Amino acid sequence: MTANPQSDAATESTAKDRVIIFDTTLRDGEQCPGATMTLEEKLQVADLLDEMGVDVIEAGFPIASNGDFEAVSLVAARMKNASVCGLARAAFKDIDRAAEALKGARRPRIHTFISTSPVHMKWKLQKTPDEVHELVVAQVSRARNHVEDVEWSCEDGTRTEHDFLCKVVESAIRAGATTINIPDTVGYTTPEEYFALIKMVRERVPNSDKAIFSVHCHDDLGMAVANSLAGLRAGARQIECTVNGIGERAGNAAMEEVVMAIQTRGDVLPFASGIKTEMLTRASKLVSAVTSFPVQYNKAVVGRNAFAHESGIHQDGMLKHTQTYEIMTPESVGVKQTSLVMGKHSGRNAFREKLKQLGYQLGDNEFEDAFNRFKDLADRKKVVYDEDIEALVDQEIATAQD
Numbered sequence: 001m002t003a004n005p006q007s008d009a010a011t012e013s014t015a016k017d018r019v020i021i022f023d024t025t026l027r028d029g030e031q032c033p034g035a036t037m038t039l040e041e042k043l044q045v046a047d048l049l050d051e052m053g054v055d056v057i058e059a060g061f062p063i064a065s066n067g068d069f070e071a072v073s074l075v076a077a078r079m080k081n082a083s084v085c086g087l088a089r090a091a092f093k094d095i096d097r098a099a100e101a102l103k104g105a106r107r108p109r110i111h112t113f114i115s116t117s118p119v120h121m122k123w124k125l126q127k128t129p130d131e132v133h134e135l136v137v138a139q140v141s142r143a144r145n146h147v148e149d150v151e152w153s154c155e156d157g158t159r160t161e162h163d164f165l166c167k168v169v170e171s172a173i174r175a176g177a178t179t180i181n182i183p184d185t186v187g188y189t190t191p192e193e194y195f196a197l198i199k200m201v202r203e204r205v206p207n208s209d210k211a212i213f214s215v216h217c218h219d220d221l222g223m224a225v226a227n228s229l230a231g232l233r234a235g236a237r238q239i240e241c242t243v244n245g246i247g248e249r250a251g252n253a254a255m256e257e258v259v260m261a262i263q264t265r266g267d268v269l270p271f272a273s274g275i276k277t278e279m280l281t282r283a284s285k286l287v288s289a290v291t292s293f294p295v296q297y298n299k300a301v302v303g304r305n306a307f308a309h310e311s312g313i314h315q316d317g318m319l320k321h322t323q324t325y326e327i328m329t330p331e332s333v334g335v336k337q338t339s340l341v342m343g344k345h346s347g348r349n350a351f352r353e354k355l356k357q358l359g360y361q362l363g364d365n366e367f368e369d370a371f372n373r374f375k376d377l378a379d380r381k382k383v384v385y386d387e388d389i390e391a392l393v394d395q396e397i398a399t400a401q402d
């Protein structure tokens with residue numbers, strides 16, 4: 001742990017490896033039950049992602065529906081900076097449809113995928129490994145005929161047999177894939193295991209230096225962000241993530257968490273993203289509003305309590321120095337200020353500070369009385385609002401004058 005984590009991020013940024021932020025809120029995020037967005041909402045989200053510095057926006061799955069096709073086409077036509085990506089299964093009709101949707105993009109990317117794990121190949125695809133291998137070569141080549149930027153994913157990569165994984169990755173690169181994604185489709189892996197997997201593939205595949213490796217982690221065991229960061233340390237340079245971590249089942253790695261982890265812990269994660277972090281809270285609020293998915297209060301980085309302190313010990317520390325209990329500043333993620341929430345755990349120092357903010361100056365006895373009455377009130381109410389304190393102190397002053 002460095003002595004001054006908040007300032008390290010700024011001072012070390014030049015020596016860091018750039019990580020590509022690939023946002024899939026509009027595709028994997030929208031795939032989770034209940035998160036459907038209208039076309040207008042998708043465009044609003046895409047505009048914000050582009051403005052905040054996302055490198056690649058996966059805008060949808062064009063073959064899935066006419067609505068998805070239209071959304072990808074419109075996003076493709078209006079993004080000023082980001083590459084726009086369309087998803088396609090390993091089928092010519094999917095790839096051609098994705099290419100068509102991406103026609104208006106300045107920087108189009110086709111993302112094609114096929115399952116490579118024994119359980120998926122046998123039960124879902126009902127294909128042999130050789131058949132899957134052939135499809136990989138054919139589909140990546142097809143995509144490459146349409147665009148220069150082709151991403152290939154081995155779905156269920158973390159449960160894929162290693163020799164086969166290396167063989168298909170090598171063939172995908174030879175066929176023209178420029179990004180190789182090794183997804184943890186079912187959120188099964190652990191940071192150590194994922195680190196070893198990415199390292200092994202990069203070391204064993206002879207042409208691995210011809211492609212950028214990508215991580216795409218699901219959160220079924222709550223390890224999506226940790227696994228993604230382990231993947232970076234093993235040499236991946238693209239992270240696939242979503243705003244608020246929405247996505248299939250338990251969701252994907254949360255963009256705000258990966259971005260702030262690398263910004264805050266530059267000492268052990270020497271990477272940089274191009275994200276304007278002050279826009280993270282705005283993005284979180286927008287995605288929550290358009291999907292109607294609430295953000296949990298204690299959600300890392302963007303939760304309502306992420307910069308709120310109630311206990312007396314913590315409030316006292318915060319009043320003395322903000323780094324006592326905050327490892328990043330609220331401003332750095334677009335929150336105006338830290339809040340000291342007044343409740344039954346608050347102590348005298350925080351209460352005194354609150355009175356000062358509200359414009360009161362009490363003598364010692366009055367202060368003690370007001371503090372005791374505040375504590376009684378806080379025992380009865382979950383949160384004590386400024387108006388409650390004003391009422392209580394006004395009453396105290398009136399009693400003292402009688």
Ligand code: KIV
Nearest residue numbers: 113153155156183185
């Ligand atoms: O989780 C997954 O494997 C996916 C692929 C389509 C990349 O979302």
Ligand code: ZN
Nearest residue numbers: 028185216248
């Ligand atoms: Zn996924």
